[in-house]
Amino acid sequence: MTFNIYDLTSFNQWVDKTLYDSLPAFWAMIIEMTLIGVAFLLFYALIGLFLVYAERKVCAFIQNRVGPNRVGPYGIFQTIADFIKLLMKELIPINKADKFLFNLAPFIVIIASFMAIAAIPFGLGLHAIDFNIGVFYVMAVSSLGVIGVLLAGWSSNNKYSLIGAMRSGAQIVSYELSVGLSMVTIVILAGSMQLSTIVEAQRDGWFIFTGHVPALIAFLIFIIASTAETNRGPFDLAEAESELTAGYHTEYSGIKFAFFFLAEYMNMFIVASIAATLFWGGWMPLHIGGWAGFNTVMDYIPPFFWYMGKTMVVIFIMMWFKWTFPRLRIDQLLKLEWKYLLPINLFNIILMALIVLLGWHF
Amino acid sequence: MNSIITYLKELFGGIKTLLKGMMVTGYYFVHPRSIITQQYPENRKTLQMFDRFKGQVSMPHDENNLHKCTACNICEINCPNGSIEVISKQVEKADGKTKKELDTYIYKLSMCTFCGLCIKVCPQDAIVFTPEFEHAVFNQDKLIKTLNKPGSSLKEKVKEPINII
Amino acid sequence: MEDLFIISDAIQEEEYIINMGPQHPSTHGVLRFKVSLKGETVLGVEPHCGYIHRGIEKMCERLTYQQVIHLTDRLDYLSAHINNEAVCLLVENALQIEVPERVKYIRTILSELSRLASHQLWWCAFGMDLGALTTYFYGLRDREPILDIFEETTGARLLQSFNCPGGLMNDIHPNFIKRVKDYIVYFRKKLPEYDELLTGNVILQERTNDIGFLTLEDAISYGVTGPSGRASGFACDVRKHHPYSAYDKVEFKEILFDKGDTFHRYKARVEEMWESLKIIEQLIDNIPEGDFVVKMKPIIRLPEGEYYQRVEACRGEFGVYVLSTGDKYPYRVKFRSPNFSNLSAINLLSAGHKIADLVAISGSLDLVIPDIDR
CATH class of the missing domain: 3.30.70.3270 (Alpha-Beta Plaits)
Structure with a gap:
């Protein structure tokens, strides 16, 4: 067995083979699934903590501040301290709340974001499930979170929460369309819904370059719509701090609040990684046709780092505009979707189909 | 036709204003020198209060x-x-x-x-x-x-x- | 359990009432809006004030005129200096004392600096109400040097108590003029950034344009003064029409708009910042030499009678009414606070708009709650 950081397929096959050779098939499968689950949980927690820290630092620098700098060097342990605080906080029981749904809601939110991770290709061979309808699966699963948001808002027995939840419902139902259609644009270009195929198709050039204008437009729409789908600013109407105090999670405290909080960042990570996978080639290094020397140099960077780097850039863009723009109003939010994004998106799909049919892409 | 032109004008005009705002925040992001926060307990030695301050x-x-x-x-x-x-x-x-x-x-x-x-x-x-x-x-x-x-x-x-x- | 699931017509017709406040991020203090909603649309707003009523007017009846001044700081704390000035002007006019030119100039400069600081804080809080959190820090960043100027000269950053009947507590600090000049240069560079970041932004335009109309008639009948009133075309700038201190020696424009929507209330304040800079620029080089205070009797007794003095505070016309019986204490004090009148228009402004617009409208009125409750 060789451990190759550039291609983990052989390593995975070796683990798989060893397990199945030494154990009955059933137990081998259970252990394999547990291993993957634990790995994802760890990854999830680490990414969540890191993103919270990154967000605080980015917004601090944008706002001429230093940001967290007390716990650990440059405040890197700040989020861990916060997390411990949240763990120890009292879970305040709400009178007349629907107890079952109230407790269920954070789990639905967090499970929805957790499920979506499974289909994302982190690197060559670092891919839990390679569905042939990967794009479709990610889209379907990541939008499940709204059920949790709706439940949270409804069951809290709080008027602010209810308004927040209803806003969130209207918002996600509308923006799901744009997210889906901008993904379809890329699916047309790639000719497949399998994420590994889509990444493979970008070996010689990322779709955002090879797909001409339609891919660029699709990327912009995807970024806008997916920000709206993750309930982040300037589309954070569901929590809208200055209007609804904290929106759907007003009544949550302690670890349940932490779940919502973590899920928000994980959703951001997921949409960013989908954006990176569909438009910027996922873990594929930057290759420029004909520049053999340059391409070899790029190949030296392991795929996982390529993938994380691209995702972080997308996340940074999302943070950047969150900390710049004012929040939209609910009717303007819907107007933006139905008057601007959707027509442009439909037009864009036709354009992309034409380009693919006529073979104008690189 | 006119309505399409106004539509596109609105769209691109809007995008332009948004980019302008992002330029401002982006400028401060890449200029960490503009940070004005004072690190209070650390700068206690050098902290100079104004002599008229009504403490x-x-x-x-x-x-x-x-x-x-x-x-x-x-x-x-x-x-x-x-x-x-x-x-x-x-x-x-x-x-x-x-x-x-x-x-x-x-x-x-x-x-x-x-x-x-x-x-x-x-x-x-x-x-x-x-x-x-x-x-x-x-x-x-x-x-x-x-x-x-x-x-x-x-x-x-x-x-x-x-x-x- | 059964009856939970029966939705009667009565319930469907019922207004959805939420309490915005007393603890709410957008009311910037302990103000309570009882908002009736239908869906997201505001049917009516009922402001409930009095949560930080401290009885300042009553307290003033047991204090001498010098002591009253420090309580006026606590009304509209962002225009503390201007409120002080109102009481001092009242006493000076009642006793017919002519204060030195130097005092007038310094008072005017400090008032305009207060106005700048107040409008900056309003700008950043308004951005925050609309969800642009970064504006908050930019506004505070630019306000900080002003507070430093105040701190150096008056000894306090917010509640200065720098005026006293007959002049000022102290002369200006030697660094004052240089600091103010530096600040004007600095802020002239930063102010266009405000426009780039927020004013021009298409989201803000959409959020504020054509929202919360206040007609000229309504502005007059509700007594909405200050930038909020002037955005509706109500020429109510006390500085211009009834000049006090050194305002008759400077040239500035009274910012008037006639549309009267949220955006123009916003615009009026941003434009006023430019005007304030102009006023300070005209005065800062020509501060005449002289005393900073007129020698006054230790006990001030106003002659019997009624007195009223108005000044232009940051949010509108601030008036002090004093009924004196010739004693060393005022018999009755009444403060005409701009925010109370401005608040009264909120139901008119926000009915029929969305709940998010209510936040924008109350932000554009620039309410300071302690001034409402007094």
Whole structure:
């Protein structure tokens, strides 16, 4: 067995083979699934903590501040301290709340974001499930979170929460369309819904370059719509701090609040990684046709780092505009979707189909 | 056709304004020098308060532990919220005369609104504002301060206070 | 359990009432809006004030005129200096004392600096109400040097109590003029950034344009003064029409718009910042020499009678009414606070708009709650 950081397929096959050779098939499968689950949980927690820290630092620098700098060097342990605080906080029981749904809601939110991770290709061979309808699966699963948001808002027995939840419902139902259609644009270009195929198709050039204008437009729409789908600013109407105090999670405290909080960042990570996978080639290094020397140099960077780097850039863009723009109003939010994004998106799909049919892409 | 042009104009005009805003925030993101936060407990050594800062009322004493307060009570009368209490005592002098002297000058920091009237009206300039600002204590009693130091006495040869309420 | 699931017509017709406040991020203090909603649409707003009523007017009846001044700081704390000035002007006019020119100039400069600081804080809080959190820090960043100027000269950053009947508590600090000049240069560079970041932003335009109309008639009948009133075309700038201190010696424009929507209330304040800079620039080089205070009697007794003095505070016309019986204490004091009148228009402005617009409208009125409750 060789451990190759550039291609983990052989390593995975070796683990798989060893397990199945030494154990009955059933137990081998259970252990394999547990291993993957634990790995994802760890990854999830680490990414969540890191993103919270990154967000605080980015917004601090944008706002001429230093940001967290007390716990650990440059405040890197700040989020861990916060997390411990949240763990120890009292879970305040709400009178007349629907107890079952109230407790269920954070789990639905967090499970929805957790499920979506499974289909994302982190690197060559670092891919839990390679569905042939990967794009479709990610889209379907990541939008499940709204059920949790709706439940949270409804069951809290709080008027602010209810308004927040209803806003969130209207918002996600509308923006799901744009997210889906901008993904379809890329699916047309790639000719497949399998994420590994889509990444493979970008070996010689990322779709955002090879797909001409339609891919660029699709990327912009995807970024806008997916920000709206993750309930982040300037589309954070569901929590809208200055209007609804904290929106759907007003009544949550302690670890349940932490779940919502973590899920928000994980959703951001997921949409960013989908954006990176569909438009910027996922873990594929930057290759420029004909520049053999340059391409070899790029190949030296392991795929996982390529993938994380691209995702972080997308996340940074999302943070950047969150900390710049004012929040939209609910009717303007819907107007933006139905008057601007959707027509442009439909037009864009036709354009992309034409380009693919006529073979104008690189 | 016109409506399409207005539509596109609106769209691109909107995008332009958004990008303008992002340029501003982006500029500050890549210019960490524009950070203006002061690192307070760390810069305590170098922190310079403005000399006029109204931190708290205090009574300067000279090297012989002498202050200038004649216990005339003008500051107490002028204080709008009763944060000053001047307790005086009758002291018998060497020549047999009794004289009013300051016993304790109580200053309740928790009630002070820093209006500066006491300092303005003091005929002897016996009290001043000092720029201390770290007033946090664990017990409220500690905010009731005695301004004259123990064993201190009046600096002689000060003119008699003009007796106004 | 059964009856939970029966939705009667009565319930469907019922208004959905939420309490915005007393603890709410957008009311910037302990103000309570009782908002009736239908869906997201506001049917009516009922402001409930009095949560930080401290009885300042009553307290003033037991204080001498010098002591009253420090309480006026606590009304509209962002225009503390201007409120002080109102009481001082009242006393000076009642006793017919002519204060030195130097005092007038310094008072005017400090008032305009207060106005700048107040409008900056309003700008950043308004951005925050609309969800642009970064504006908050930019506004505070630019306000900080002003507070430093105040701190250096008056000894306090917010509640200065720098005025006294007959002049000022202290002369200006030697660094004052240089600092103010530096600040004007600095802020002239930063102010266009405000426009780039927020004013021009298409989202803000959409959020504020054509929202919360206040007609000229309504502005007059509700007594909405200050930038909020002037955005509706109500020429109510006390500085211009009844000049006090050194305002008759400077040239400035009274910002008037006639549309009267949220955006123009916003615009009026941003434009006023430019005007304030102009006023300070005209005065800062020509501060005449002289005393900083007129010698006053230690006990001030106003002659028997009624007195009223108005000044232009940051949010509108601030008036002090004093009924004197010739005693050293005022018999009755009444403060005409701009925010109370401005608040009264909120129901008119926000009815029929969305709940998010209510936040924008109350932000554009720039309410300071302690001034409402007094």
